[in-house]
Amino acid sequence: MDTLFDGLEQIASYILNIEKRTYWAFLLSSGVIAFIVWRVQKIKHSFFHYIFNRKVWLSKSAGIDYGILILNAYIKLILLSSLAVYGLHFAYKVNYQFEVWFGQPVKLSAAQVYVFYTIALTLAKDFSFFIVHYTMHKIPILWEFHKIHHSATTLNPLTQYRIHPVELIINNVVSVFIFALITGFFDFLSDEHVNQYTLYGVGIVAFLFLSLGANLRHSHVKLKYPSFLEKIFISPYQHQIHHSNNPEHYDSNLGGKFAFWDLLFGTLIRSKDVERIEFGLGEEDKDYDTLSKNLFLSPVRNLFSRIRSKRK
Numbered sequence: 001m002d003t004l005f006d007g008l009e010q011i012a013s014y015i016l017n018i019e020k021r022t023y024w025a026f027l028l029s030s031g032v033i034a035f036i037v038w039r040v041q042k043i044k045h046s047f048f049h050y051i052f053n054r055k056v057w058l059s060k061s062a063g064i065d066y067g068i069l070i071l072n073a074y075i076k077l078i079l080l081s082s083l084a085v086y087g088l089h090f091a092y093k094v095n096y097q098f099e100v101w102f103g104q105p106v107k108l109s110a111a112q113v114y115v116f117y118t119i120a121l122t123l124a125k126d127f128s129f130f131i132v133h134y135t136m137h138k139i140p141i142l143w144e145f146h147k148i149h150h151s152a153t154t155l156n157p158l159t160q161y162r163i164h165p166v167e168l169i170i171n172n173v174v175s176v177f178i179f180a181l182i183t184g185f186f187d188f189l190s191d192e193h194v195n196q197y198t199l200y201g202v203g204i205v206a207f208l209f210l211s212l213g214a215n216l217r218h219s220h221v222k223l224k225y226p227s228f229l230e231k232i233f234i235s236p237y238q239h240q241i242h243h244s245n246n247p248e249h250y251d252s253n254l255g256g257k258f259a260f261w262d263l264l265f266g267t268l269i270r271s272k273d274v275e276r277i278e279f280g281l282g283e284e285d286k287d288y289d290t291l292s293k294n295l296f297l298s299p300v301r302n303l304f305s306r307i308r309s310k311r312k
């Protein structure tokens with residue numbers, strides 16, 4: 001019974017926890033930005049109809065988003081809640097190992113730690129996200145799981161959390177590993193100066209990103225940045241291109257916050273180059289139109305047929 005209520009609390013945290021992208025204030029700020037887009041692009045429907053469109057929020061695809069979110073909240077609670085403890089333990093080990101290898105060559109001041117740790121963790125988190133995402137697209141077995149995020153035919157902010165439990169576990173393990181690695185390294189450089197105060201720096205970067213319309217990535221609001229800026233930051237429309245069912249757009253714009261990883265790997269498409277998008281997997285959409293097909297039936301069937309065709 002406790003797990004049931006803890007799970008409900010976890011679900012509510014998507015709206016009530018400031019660390020979540022869909023925290024109510026970030027949804028509100030995204031709404032304000034959407035209003036500006038609605039005015040500038042002279043959308044012919046009323047603003048209310050534009051934002052609270054039934055075809056977006058009450059579509060079959062959106063229903064699958066909500067189902068997966070609830071399931072993942074429980075998986076996080078049951079399987080991943082102790083991950084942070086392992087992370088702290090690993091950070092301690094990293095710090096210890098560097099001290100064994102190098103002693104204490106430099107000692108950064110608290111202010112230096114604050115600045116460099118913020119930059120290093122922000123870049124490392126974003127790059128690791130890019131690499132994991134790139135791998136999910138390029139390795140066929142992982143793609144079968146990541147497809148669940150791409151099978152959405154309508155996008156709303158909660159589509160962010162439409163990921164297969166296998167991907168959820170991979171993402172969480174990698175992100176705790178990167179956090180621990182960087183934190184342990186900076187603990188070593190600063191005589192264990194990384195603390196709650198230092199973490200505010202990373203929090204501020206995330207807060208800015210989330211306030212500036214991150215929720216519009218998973219939406220039909222076509223917010224584009226000036227073309228030069230889209231080589232540095234991924235705009236919401238660029239992420240919508242990532243969800244396009246047009247083969248020409250496959251495996252593009254894989255970045256989280258920053259676009260320069262895509263530029264480096266040759267996977268960047270800018271908004272000016274794409275006029276129209278339809279979301280989803282194209283012909284395969286019909287294999288992903290229920291919750292059970294997304295979570296179980298289609299991934300298992302496709303994985304077996306991949307293994308079988310390899311054996312032939």
Ligand SMILES: [Zn+2]
Pocket residue numbers: 133137146149150242
């Ligand atoms: Zn993807």
Ligand SMILES: [Zn+2]
Pocket residue numbers: 149159160218239243
């Ligand atoms: Zn997405």
